[in-house]
Structure formats: structure tokens, C-alpha cells
Amino acid sequence: MQAITETQIKKFQAEFRKQKTHQVIANAVQTNGINQAAQNxxxxxxxxxxxxxxxxTGKVSNQKQSGRCWLFAALTLLRTQCAAEYGLKDFELSQNYLSFYDRLEKANWFYQRLVQTAHLPLTDRTVAQLLADPDGDGGQWSYAVNLIKKYGVVPKSVMPETYNSEHTQEFSTVLKAKLRKDAKDIRNLAKQNPAVSTLNDLITAKLAEVYRICVYAFGQPPRHFDLELRNDQQQLIQERGLTPQEFAQKYCSFxxxxxxxxxxxxxxxxxxxxxxxxxxxxxxxxxxxxxxxxxxxxxxxxxxxxxxxxxxxxxxxxxxxxxxxxxxxxxxxxxxxxxxxxxxxxxxxxxxxxxxxxxxxxxxxxxxxxxxxxxxxxxxxxxxxxxxxxxxxxxxxxxxxxxxxxxxxxxxxxxxxxxxxxxxxxxxxxxxxxxxxxx
The missing domain is CATH 3.90.70.10 (Cysteine proteinases)
Structure with a gap:
């Protein structure tokens, strides 16, 4: 390996000074920024x-300081169909509701993968990748499909955004710290070849803590809710005691x-x-x-x-x-x-x-x-x-x-x-x- 030498630095400086336009371009970039200077x-x-x-389509949504674009985009497809069918131009589904369960489900997936990989060293690439990002708010189309199928959907008014759902960095910092600490406990126990029930009990206890953290940050997801809204023709749509799964099946038949x-x-x-x-x-x-x-x-x-x-x-x-x-x-x-x-x-x-x-x-x-x-x-x-x-x-x-x-x-x-x-x-x-x- 070769280090940068003083001779090389002098050569670079001399080459830069040869062309007067270099300094003109440097002035433009330093004053205006790269994109402004490079725009076509x-x-x-x-x-x-x-x-x-x-x-x-209606008014666009806003994920703010979160990485939930995949979920917002998926729910846009559902709400576009719902809006057309029921005359609800700017109707929006709750991203926060599914975000709650996404973080809980990802925690469980992380715990289960820890058990599967407990025999591997921490330096193994799979384990290292697992620990590098144990539970983030990014995702794929398939993640949204999984959540909607299992948990249904609710209108945004039923479970609105919170500070933490719109600004996820603080929550993610706490949750990732917890999951990595949990990783040590789960890997250590798994290496002892305990009964399956013993491992499951430990994971259930860990998940209960994750659930509590999620409620503090995002709110309690509804099991049932009352639907009351007016469509674009001011007609009342009203139902009592809907489950999120029932609402999804009836109003988002996608x-x-x-x-x-x-x-x-x-x-x-x-x-x-x-x-x-x-x-x-x-x-x-x-x-x-x-x-x-x-x-x-x-x-x-x-x-x-x-x-x-x-x-x-x-x-x-x-x-x-x-x-x-x-x-x-x-x-x-x-x-x-x-x-x-x-x-x-x-x-x-x-x-x-x-x-x-x-x-x-x-x-x-x-x-x-x-x-x-x-x-x-x-x-x-x-x-x-x-x-x-x-x-x-x-x-x-x-x-x-x-x-x-x-x-x-x-x-x-x-x-x-x-x-x-x-x-x-x-x-x-x-x-x-x-x-x-x-x-």
C-alpha cells in the first residue's frame, strides 16, 4: 500500500493552477453548491x-421524518380504490396503525432469527447483518401485504399519526438498543439447547416489552372502532363496532x-x-x-x-x-x-x-x-x-x-x-x- 506523498500533492496543485477555468468553476461550486452549478x-x-x-387522485400524504414510504405507497393504492368507490376524495388510511404492528412483527422475526443463527459466530455475515439493523421502519411491498392480510386497516382518523410515527429516529434508537441487548440473552440461552417452551417464554417476555414501547410511542391499536364520515356528496357512512379486518374486507376490497x-x-x-x-x-x-x-x-x-x-x-x-x-x-x-x-x-x-x-x-x-x-x-x-x-x-x-x-x-x-x-x-x-x- 502506498501513502499519498508531498510530491503528489505538489503535482496536483500545479495541475489545478494550469487551467484558469478551474478556479472559476471552484468559485461557482463553493458559492452555489454542486447541484445548482451542475443543473441542466x-x-x-x-x-x-x-x-x-x-x-x-386526491391530496398526497406525508411520511415526514420516517422511512415508511413503502407503506404509504401501498396504502395509496388501497385508498385510491376506496375513494373512487365511495366518493371519498381525500380519504386516508392509518399508516400509524400498520407501522405499530410492523415494528412488533419485525422484533419477533429478529428474535426467531437469533435462535436459528445462535450456533454461528457474531462475525458471520448473516449474524452481523441481522445485528446491524434489527428493526427499522423501511420495507417492501410484500411487508405491507403481510400486515394488511393479518391486521386489516383502519381510517387515519381512528389511529392518527403521533410525533414518534412521523419522527422515527428516536424510537428506532431506543428499540434497536433494546433488541441488541435482547440478542445477547436469546443467543446465550439458545446455545444451551433449552426446551422450546423455555425459549418461547423468554421471547414472549421480550415481545411484551416491545409492545409496551410501541404503545408509548404510537398509541394503542384499536381492536374495534366506530366508522363515521361523510363522502364528497355529504352522505353519511356510519357503522358500529367494526374490526380492522372487517373494514379492510368491506371498504378496501383489494x-x-x-x-x-x-x-x-x-x-x-x-x-x-x-x-x-x-x-x-x-x-x-x-x-x-x-x-x-x-x-x-x-x-x-x-x-x-x-x-x-x-x-x-x-x-x-x-x-x-x-x-x-x-x-x-x-x-x-x-x-x-x-x-x-x-x-x-x-x-x-x-x-x-x-x-x-x-x-x-x-x-x-x-x-x-x-x-x-x-x-x-x-x-x-x-x-x-x-x-x-x-x-x-x-x-x-x-x-x-x-x-x-x-x-x-x-x-x-x-x-x-x-x-x-x-x-x-x-x-x-x-x-x-x-x-x-x-x-
């Missing part, structure tokens, strides 16, 4: 918020089993036409979720087909890439870092995944698309969950190239798949480790 106004001008196919994950991960270790599933989940006993890996152009076609049928599209993406948050723009080339710094940052999508430059870090909902005369996409309309103070009242415009570069998964109604794709989806999936880039 020509790209922005192509992103007017007009669309030939557009689903009627068959979650009809929808499947379509992946685009163009990597050498992931073949097209093959199904994959994640090692991690948020619930013990939940059905394994899987995705079919297809070319990005096929994801585009399926998303267009679903939008034309009046159905939104949940999609996983890397939102912080080439983003203008305030204007609500997502476009490849929005910022030209290569020209600004005189470097080459280009990697294809598969290599970005391989080398850690790409991640499925966010989930949003497609609610519209602008098509040319041949039916090809020109730009996309995106419903985000960052409130209505950004973009066009919270809605974003996404370029076609951004979709191809930074979208990794779409959730599509299975009936839109071709016969061959449905056969491919029926295969047993290959299991991806918890550290895989698309996890």
Missing part, C-alpha cells in the same frame, strides 16, 4: 406536468394476491425470466414474496397497461439520484456532474447495483403517463409521500430515462402478464441474501 436547464424544460393518461412484483436487476448474477425472493421479511410465517426479473422495457409496458386500466402502480426506486426535490423532478441528466468536474461517473444499471452505487431506497406510486402517437412513454406522473409543498402539490414528473435508470420494481396485476411470464413467475424463487443490493 434543458432537461428541466422537457418535464411539464401534463399527461395523456392520468388517474384521478385482492392483494392478484398483484405480483416485477423486477429489473440487469446483473450478471440475476438472469432474466427468473424469480427471486428476499431472505429478509417483516413477519414470521408470512408467504414468501418473489419478483420476476424482466427487461426494463417490459416494466414500462406493464405499467402503461395498468395505468390505462385506471389502476396506479407501486414502484421501488432510487429517489435521491438526479432529483430536484423542490420542483418535483426526476430526470437522468438533470445534473451534469461529469461536465462540471471533468470526470466520468457513468456505470450501467447492473454495475451500479454490483458496486453499491444503486439501491432500492424509496417507494412511490405512478398515477399517470404521457404517451406519444405510437403509445411510447414521454414522461410519467408520480405521487410521492413528502407532502404537498413540493412539486406540483406533491406530485412529481419523471423522465423516461430516469425510469429506465433508477426504477427497480413495479407491482403489477398478474392478469397483465403474458402466458409465458405467468409460467416464469410460477417457478420456485432463488433466495437473495439480506445484503443483496435490491433488498
Amino acid at each position: 436547464l434543458a432537461v428541466q424544460s422537457q418535464l411539464e406536468p401534463t399527461f395523456s393518461v392520468e388517474i384521478k 385482492n392483494l394476491d392478484d398483484w405480483v412484483g416485477i423486477l429489473n436487476a440487469p446483473q450478471d448474477n440475476k438472469e432474466l425470466g427468473r424469480t427471486y425472493c428476499l431472505e429478509n421479511t417483516n413477519m414470521v410465517g408470512a408467504k414468501t414474496a418473489k419478483d420476476l426479473n424482466l427487461p426494463i422495457q417490459r416494466l414500462e409496458q406493464l405499467a402503461i397497461q395498468q395505468l390505462q386500466a385506471g389502476q396506479p402502480v407501486w414502484f421501488g426506486n432510487d429517489v435521491l439520484e438526479q432529483l430536484n426535490r423542490q420542483k418535483g423532478l426526476l430526470a437522468s441528466g438533470l445534473y451534469d456532474y461529469n461536465s462540471l468536474f471533468g470526470i466520468d461517473l457513468d456505470l450501467d444499471k447492473g454495475l451500479r447495483l454490483d458496486y453499491g452505487q444503486a439501491a432500492m431506497s424509496h417507494a412511490m406510486v405512478l398515477t399517470g403517463v404521457d404517451l406519444d402517437k405510437q403509445g411510447q412513454p414521454l414522461k410519467w406522473k408520480v405521487e410521492n409521500s413528502w407532502g404537498d409543498k413540493i412539486g406540483t402539490k406533491g406530485y412529481f414528473v419523471m423522465s423516461v430515462q430516469w425510469f429506465r435508470d433508477y426504477v427497480y420494481e413495479v407491482i403489477i396485476k398478474k392478469s397483465y402478464l403474458s402466458e409465458q411470464e405467468q409460467q416464469q413467475f410460477a417457478q420456485d424463487p432463488l433466495v437473495l441474501p439480506s445484503w443483496d443490493a435490491i433488498n
